[in-house]
Amino acid sequence: MTKKNTTIYDISKKLNVSVATVSRALNNHPRISQETKELVMAAAKEMNYKQNNLATALKSGETKTVGVIVPYINTNFFSSVIRGLEEELSPHGYRVIICQSHDDADIEKKQLTTLLHTQVDCIFISISRNTSDMEYVKKIIATANTPIIFFDRKKDIPGISTITIDDHRGAYVATEHLIQQGYKNIYHFSGDQNLEIYQNRLNGYINALKDYNLPVIKENIINTGSSIEEGINAMKTVWKRKLKPDAIFSASDFTALGVCKEIKNLKLKIPQDIGVIGFSNEPFTQFMELSISSVDQTPVLMGKISGNVFLESIKDNSSGISIEKKLVLAPTLYIRESSKRK
C-alpha cells in the first residue's frame, strides 16, 4: 500500500536524461523537444507516476491551502472560527487544513512544522495555554516566508496580525450585569493567567467592581482551567469558606457548567441563591434546563475577518505594502436564567 512512489528521479534514471529535463517535459516547457516530451510522458504513464500540484507548488510557492492550529477542535468557539475561515477563503479557492495542539506548546510547535512542510500559504494560530517561548515563531517569520496570523489567543509579536475580541469589555459587562442584579460578593473563576485573553477578562472583572465601588478581594479570584471538573472543584472549595459567593463570573462556559452542577448538588437555587455567568456562549449554555448567561465572542465573524486579513495581505503585498493589523471585535452579553433574578 505504501510502496515507494515513482518520482521524476526514477523517470530520469530510466530514460537516462537529466531530472531537469524530465521536470520540464512534464511541465510542457518550450525548450524541450516534442519528441522528448512524448518519451517522458510515456515513461511517466508506464511507471504510474503521479504528477502532483505539490511539485508545482514547490516552484510557484503557492498551494492554495492554509493551515489552522487550535487548542481543540471540539469546542463550539474554535470550530466556529474555523467555519468562518472556510466561508471566507473557500470562494477564493483556498482549502483549510486543521491541526489541534491539545493545548500543549510542544505539540503546537510540531504541528507548526508539519504545516510549514506542507507548504501552506498562511498559518492561523490560537496558541496553547502553556506556550511561552515564541522564538520559533519569530524565526519562522524571519526565514520561512509563510505568514502567520494569531486569533483569539495571541502574543504580541512584531509582524504578526492579530484578531481578538475585547475580552476586557466582555468581562466588564458580565460583571456589571451581576452587580445590577444585586449580587454583592461576586467571585471570578479566572482561567489560565498565562494567556492574555484570561488576563483581560480578569481585568474587566476588577475594573467593573472598582467602577461600582465594590471591594476587589484577592481571595475571590480563583485560578481555574476551563473544564467542568475544575468548576465543580472550585465551587466546592469556595462554598466551605466563611465569606461565601453570591455570584460566580467564570471566564469559561465549561467551568460555569461545573459550577451549576455543584450548586445543584449543594441544594442551592440559581439564580436566587447564586448567580452564574460563563464566557464563550457554547451552545449547551442555551440547551440546559436552566439556561446559562454567557458572553458571545462572534467566532464565525472572527474566522471570516482572520481569512480576510490574509486575503488583504496578499493584495497589500502585491503593491509592496505589508500592514500588520490588530483587530478587536466587540463581544455581546447574552442574559439568561442563571443570572436574572430581578
Added chain:
Amino acid sequence: MTKKNTTIYDISKKLNVSVATVSRALNNHPRISQETKELVMAAAKEMNYKQNNLATALKSGETKTVGVIVPYINTNFFSSVIRGLEEELSPHGYRVIICQSHDDADIEKKQLTTLLHTQVDCIFISISRNTSDMEYVKKIIATANTPIIFFDRKKDIPGISTITIDDHRGAYVATEHLIQQGYKNIYHFSGDQNLEIYQNRLNGYINALKDYNLPVIKENIINTGSSIEEGINAMKTVWKRKLKPDAIFSASDFTALGVCKEIKNLKLKIPQDIGVIGFSNEPFTQFMELSISSVDQTPVLMGKISGNVFLESIKDNSSGISIEKKLVLAPTLYIRESSKRK
C-alpha cells in the same frame, strides 16, 4: 508576505549547475564533491532557501503525515475518533491533519484532492451523507498509491479497510430496552438512509420489534436528519397523529435533544409519558437536567483501531502481504433518566 520562495531551480541557475547537483548537494549525496556542497550550501543560505521535508517526501514517498476527513469537527463523536487516531499514531511519529467536508460530497472530493497533493501517507474518511459516486475514490486507489481507510460512515469498496461499530446491534439493544420498559408504540427517527450506518440502525429497530412480536408500522419510521430542529419538527408532526408514540428511538443524539425540548414544550413528562433514547452518547446527554439514554460508539477506540490498521498495513506491506480489513466494534447502551420508568 507571499513572495516567491527560493527553489533549487533558482540555486541551480545562480550557480550554473544542474538541478540534480543542487538537490544532491543539499542532501549530502556522496557523489558530490565537498567543494560543490559548500558552494550550494552558501548560495542556499544567501538566497534564504528553505529546505523542506516535502521535497524529501517527494523522493521518499513518505511525509509522516496522515489526513482525516470528517463531516464535522465539532461533534464529540468525530473529534473523539480524531483524538484516538492521534493517540495511536503520534508515538510512531505521525502527525494528523484534519479537513471537514461539512457533510457535502463536493467539498469532500476537494478535501481529498488537497490531502493527496499534500502527500499524506494515508487518508482516513468518514463520508458525507450525500456521497454516492465513489468512482474518484476507486481511481485514487488504482493510481495514487495513497491508502484510504473508512471509519464509521463507509461504502464497501474492494481494497479499502473499514472500521465501524455494529450499528444494527446498538439500535437493537436500544429498542429492546424500550420494549422491556413497557413502551408499546415506539417510533424511530431514522437519519439519512443514504448512509449505511442509518440503514443498519433502522434494521436493528425493525428486528427488535419483530423478535418481540410487536408490529412494524411504516408510519412510525420518520426520516429525519440529525439536527435539534429536525427533532423538534418531527416530534411536533407525530404528536398531531391519532396513534401517538409513547417512546422515540432516535438515530441521533441531536435529534433526541430536539425531541426532549418539544416534549417539554407539550407539557408531557419524560420518561412517564414518553421515553427517549438517542445515539452517539454526546456529552450533553449526560449534562442535561434530565439525562438522555444513548448508545455509545467508543469513538476513541475507533480512532485508535483505525490508526492501528494503517500501521499494520505498512508492516504487512513490507512482507508483501496487503490485507483488507473489515473491523466492527461493539456499542454500549447507556441507560439514563429519559427511558427508565421501571
